[in-house]
Amino acid sequence: xxxxxxxxxxxxQDYGFPAxxxxxxxxxxxxxxxxxxxxxxxxxxxxxxxxxxxxxxVGLPVVVVTGLLSYIAYGAAPRPGDVGFLHLPFFDWPTSxxxxxxxxxxLHVGLGLMLVPVVLAKLWSVIPRLFAWPPVxxxxxxxxxxxxxxxxGSILFELATGVLNIQYDYVFGFxxxxxxxxxxxxxxxxxxxxxxxxxxxxxxxxxxxSLRTELRTPLAATVPESVESDLVAVDPAPAxxxxxxxxxxxxxxxxxxxxxxxxxTIGGFMRRVSVLSxxxxxxxxxxxxxxxxxxxxxxxxxxxxxxxxxxxxxxxGGLVVELNRAELLAMEQHTAVLPIACVEGxxxxxxxxxxxxxxxxxxxxxxxxxxxxxxxxxxxGSFNRAPLQSHQVLAGDSLLALKVNGTELSRDHGYPARxxxxxLPGVHNTKWVTSIAFVGA
Ligand SMILES: Nc1nc2c(c(=O)[nH]1)N[C@H]1C(S)=C(S)[C@@H](COP(=O)(O)O)O[C@H]1N2
Ligand SMILES: [Mo]
Numbered sequence: 458x459x460x461x462x463x464x465x466x467x468x469x470q471d472y473g474f475p476a477x478x479x480x481x482x483x484x485x486x487x488x489x490x491x492x493x494x495x496x497x498x499x500x501x502x503x504x505x506x507x508x509x510x511x512x513x514x515v516g517l518p519v520v521v522v523t524g525l526l527s528y529i530a531y532g533a534a535p536r537p538g539d540v541g542f543l544h545l546p547f548f549d550w551p552t553s554x555x556x557x558x559x560x561x562x563x564l565h566v567g568l569g570l571m572l573v574p575v576v577l578a579k580l581w582s583v584i585p586r587l588f589a590w591p592p593v594x595x596x597x598x599x600x601x602x603x604x605x606x607x608x609x610g611s612i613l614f615e616l617a618t619g620v621l622n623i624q625y626d627y628v629f630g631f632x633x634x635x636x637x638x639x640x641x642x643x644x645x646x647x648x649x650x651x652x653x654x655x656x657x658x659x660x661x662x663x664x665x666x667s668l669r670t671e672l673r674t675p676l677a678a679t680v681p682e683s684v685e686s687d688l689v690a691v692d693p694a695p696a697x698x699x700x701x702x703x704x705x706x707x708x709x710x711x712x713x714x715x716x717x718x719x720x721x722t723i724g725g726f727m728r729r730v731s732v733l734s735x736x737x738x739x740x741x742x743x744x745x746x747x748x749x750x751x752x753x754x755x756x757x758x759x760x761x762x763x764x765x766x767x768x769x770x771x772x773x774g775g776l777v778v779e780l781n782r783a784e785l786l787a788m789e790q791h792t793a794v795l796p797i798a799c800v801e802g803x804x805x806x807x808x809x810x811x812x813x814x815x816x817x818x819x820x821x822x823x824x825x826x827x828x829x830x831x832x833x834x835x836x837x838g839s840f841n842r843a844p845l846q847s848h849q850v851l852a853g854d855s856l857l858a859l860k861v862n863g864t865e866l867s868r869d870h871g872y873p874a875r876x877x878x879x880x881l882p883g884v885h886n887t888k889w890v891t892s893i894a895f896v897g898a
Pocket of ligand 2: 798801
């Protein structure tokens with residue numbers, strides 16, 4: 458095999474199929490399938506593919522693991538939806554340190570977005586293989602290509618659903634949570650098949666050129682990689698970009714995406730330039746000027762609902778307790794500095810003041826609840842009710858917040874009262890709370 462030119466037709470050994478038949482298929486490239494001469498970029502080659510691949514080899518597992526951690530942080534209910542046998546064993550997501558979900562989900566979304574340009578570049582680098590003809594040469598290769606189909610399909614699906622979920626409200630005709638979760642497992646499976654197959658060639662290719670030399674090579678000296686590979690152009694065009702230029706474009710793209718999407722978390726000037734970071738924006742400044750996930754107007758909260766007639770209803774140990782806002786303010790107040798960390802990746806740390814949830818549980822005569830269900834004034838929408846686990850109710854910093862940064866909560870941030878629990882995914886920090894039902898042990 459070694460003495461055979463790479464563009465010769467393969468032999469019977471290569472195919473593992475009746476060679477005569479395959480050879481005939483091989484000669485008949487259907488219309489629309491570009492010939493290998495059509496791929497002319499002199500940058501394509503195993504080294505470039507391996508460099509991009511090694512970035513993904515390190516980055517994508519972090520995105521997957523933090524994604525699965527997010528699933529666990531949600532706790533048992535009510536989301537993600539029904540994931541069948543792929544259900545992960547739960548451990549109780551700890552309430553300390555309070556920044557754990559902020560870090561984990563920030564990594565998930567931030568790194569996931571930053572890897573988009575890298576994934577696209579990696580796919581670009583191997584695109585000639587998509588059109589290889591004949592499409593398969595052996596049973597082993599057929600299996601490999603099927604696993605590649607799963608790999609590419611699932612990564613594109615995960616990136617697309619992830620990005621859509623951040624940028625738009627629920628645009629799917631299916632459950633984002635369930636689909637993104639299942640997609641993650643398909644990806645994980647295909648990744649675990651792909652990596653061991655490709656690791657040897659990746660290591661060999663990385664050694665075939667020196668990154669330092671490459672970073673010093675200008676456009677004028679950029680020529681195709683000099684190795685036998687189906688990725689190297691048969692009929693290369695002159696270079697219009699050096700290899701270091703290509704890496705700078707991809708790396709710069711990743712950095713830009715990162716900067717543009719993490720501004721809400723970093724705050725200050727970055728918040729203003731972060732065009733990708735969030736959907737909504739609060740005009741003006743002040744203690745309540747931090748990201749609003751959903752405004753009171755869009756949640757259809759009325760003046761009447763949050764006026765003097767507002768009451769907090771606590772249920773549990775067989776009695777119903779009603780409190781107005783003055784009564785809540787007369788209870789012992791506790792202050793905690795806690796982040797809101799949204800599943801969409803942004804987070805924002807504020808100083809919250811209010812009544813401890815465990816004090817409210819005590820009032821409802823369920824001092825050691827097994828769980829609690831918090832209900833919002835908001836009628837429609839899937840966020841009008843959220844579960845809390847026992848340890849989340851009992852944590853010393855878990856609050857029904859009445860104030861933020863020393864002033865009244867703004868209506869957009871949940872006035873008259875909202876839940877804030879350390880390390881709890883943002884979505885469960887219910888705003889405009891109307892009742893809390895404590896579930897006894
Ligand atoms: N009632 C209600 N509570 C809610 C929401 C909502 O839409 N309705 N959004 C949740 C989500 S997804 C997040 S990230 C936080 C955001 O809180 P903030 O808008 O005060 O920053 O509120 C949570 N509480
Ligand atoms: Mo959120």
